[in-house]
Amino acid sequence: MTELRPLTPADAEDFRVARLQMLREAPAAFLTTAEEFAERPLDAIAERLRPDPENVTFGVWDGGELVGICTLVREQGPRSRHRADIFGMGVLDRAQGRGVGRALLTAAIAYARELPGVRSLHLDVMETQAAALGLYRSLGFEVWGTEPNAMCIDGELVRSHAMWLDLGAEPMLKHDADPSPQTD
Numbered sequence: 006m007t008e009l010r011p012l013t014p015a016d017a018e019d020f021r022v023a024r025l026q027m028l029r030e031a032p033a034a035f036l037t038t039a040e041e042f043a044e045r046p047l048d049a050i051a052e053r054l055r056p057d058p059e060n061v062t063f064g065v066w067d068g069g070e071l072v073g074i075c076t077l078v079r080e081q082g083p084r085s086r087h088r089a090d091i092f093g094m095g096v097l098d099r100a101q102g103r104g105v106g107r108a109l110l111t112a113a114i115a116y117a118r119e120l121p122g123v124r125s126l127h128l129d130v131m132e133t134q135a136a137a138l139g140l141y142r143s144l145g146f147e148v149w150g151t152e153p154n155a156m157c158i159d160g161e162l163v164r165s166h167a168m169w170l171d172l173g174a175e176p177m178l179k180h181d182a183d184p185s186p187q188t189d
Contacts, residue, residue: 010066010174011156012063013056016071017048019071021060023070023071023074025039026097031134033133060076060078060079061077063109072097074094074109075093077116079120086123088123088124089127092128098148108175124172126169127170129165146169147168151165
């Protein structure tokens, strides 16, 4: 891992390449398909990466290649501004197991802790993503609910676990958390 930083509109093409590869490598991890994402215009992707203190996408670069991404978005409603959400978390296969995902999520958590009034961080993870579930648990996220039939891939129904992190609590690192999904 050479560099971790927020992405800007200038990174739109690199973001597009990395995101497409992530969607192709792990189609069961994302609701968006590679085909859907490929149709998005580059200027729309650049606009999404426009600097905004309440909507930031972090990227990890390795050898000049964007290998990991994670987007944090603060809720905007007057009754939900105490929440922020993680979207589009992904690491290229070739960079997995090297701490890229942990670095991205740690940066997003630290950033969320600095947003005034944000008290909790939320994300969803497909039940098929045991390593991701283990990572989230090791950083203190807890499953608060499971959505049956969240996604259908080639006729197979997949559940999604809703997770949250209490940003008011002391940071907890559970390095030896069980990565297998819990069932209700």
